[in-house]
Amino acid sequence: MLMKSENNQVRVFDPRGVVRSMAIPVADRREQLDGLRLGVLDNSKWNANKLLRGAIEALGKEVEFEAVNYYVKHSFSKDAAPDLIEKIIEENDIVLTAIGDCGSCTSGCLRDAIALEKQGVPTAVIVTTEFVKETVLTRQALGMRELEPVIIDHPVSSITMEEVAQRVAQILTQAQAVWKGKQAGAAEQYLQTRKSLD
Numbered sequence: 001m002l003m004k005s006e007n008n009q010v011r012v013f014d015p016r017g018v019v020r021s022m023a024i025p026v027a028d029r030r031e032q033l034d035g036l037r038l039g040v041l042d043n044s045k046w047n048a049n050k051l052l053r054g055a056i057e058a059l060g061k062e063v064e065f066e067a068v069n070y071y072v073k074h075s076f077s078k079d080a081a082p083d084l085i086e087k088i089i090e091e092n093d094i095v096l097t098a099i100g101d102c103g104s105c106t107s108g109c110l111r112d113a114i115a116l117e118k119q120g121v122p123t124a125v126i127v128t129t130e131f132v133k134e135t136v137l138t139r140q141a142l143g144m145r146e147l148e149p150v151i152i153d154h155p156v157s158s159i160t161m162e163e164v165a166q167r168v169a170q171i172l173t174q175a176q177a178v179w180k181g182k183q184a185g186a187a188e189q190y191l192q193t194r195k196s197l198d
Contacts, residue, residue: 024143027120029181030094037067039092039121043076043109046157047164048099051126054168055096055175062172067091073112077104080112089119094179096171100127100149101156103134110138113147123147124178126171128154129190136187148183150174151190 030036040056042048049072056068069091073080080088088095095116100106106127113123127135127149139147151174152167159167177183 022143023145024114024118026144026146027117027122029122030179033063033065033094033176033179035064035066036093037069037091038063038065039088039095040068040070041080041088041095041097041112042070042072043097043099043105043112044072044074045076045099045101045105047159048076048156050161050164051098051152051156051167051171052096054164055171058168058172059096059175063176077108079108079115085112085115085119088116089121092121095121095123096126096150096175097123098126099156100125100131100135101154102131106131106134107138110135110147111142114139114142114144117144117147122179124150124175126150126152126175128152128156129194130154132187132190132194136191146184148178148186150178150183151186 038059040052042052060068071084071088073084095113097109097112100109109125109127113125116123125147129151132149132151135149139145150171152170156167174183
């Protein structure tokens with residue numbers, strides 16, 4: 001916005017402002033996954049349940065979980081209810097949640113993950129390639145820059161079972177890396193690679 005002053009000088013105001021947030025650390029990562037209780041939070045987006053159930057099966061072949069607990073929130077564009085978050089915290093050691101494949105559901109998944117991470121529960125958030133930039137911006141705005149996503153191919157809502165299996169394979173290795181703290185910088189690396197290809 002331009003504003004002319006009395007002495008013919010022009011002042012320019014930048015309407016964008018500055019994002020200020022306190023740095024919030026992620027939960028302590030896990031060296032071993034065997035024996036842990038896995039919580040799975042389904043945000044009720046199309047095919048989220050297929051991805052998550054496929055991931056549970058694939059992870060179960062590599063990790064001996066003490067228990068697997070499945071939860072569903074019934075509005076993908078809203079945060080999980082506080083009592084659901086508390087239940088997940090009480091009943092689980094690590095969490096897998098999906099899916100961020102549009103604006104509001106990506107934001108909701110990230111806010112759920114941050115609520116869990118703040119309470120000491122390492123959380124792997126599954127987002128698609130088209131929403132990695134939003135993921136980076138949202139976690140920055142919310143103060144948890146170190147929260148690394150699990151990045152899978154876009155789209156998700158209209159894919160075949162073969163394509164579901166391909167995405168489950170992407171989840172399998174990345175989710176374990178997130179819980180163990182071995183996924184650092186993945187989102188930025190993905191964005192940098194994509195920029196260099198454009």
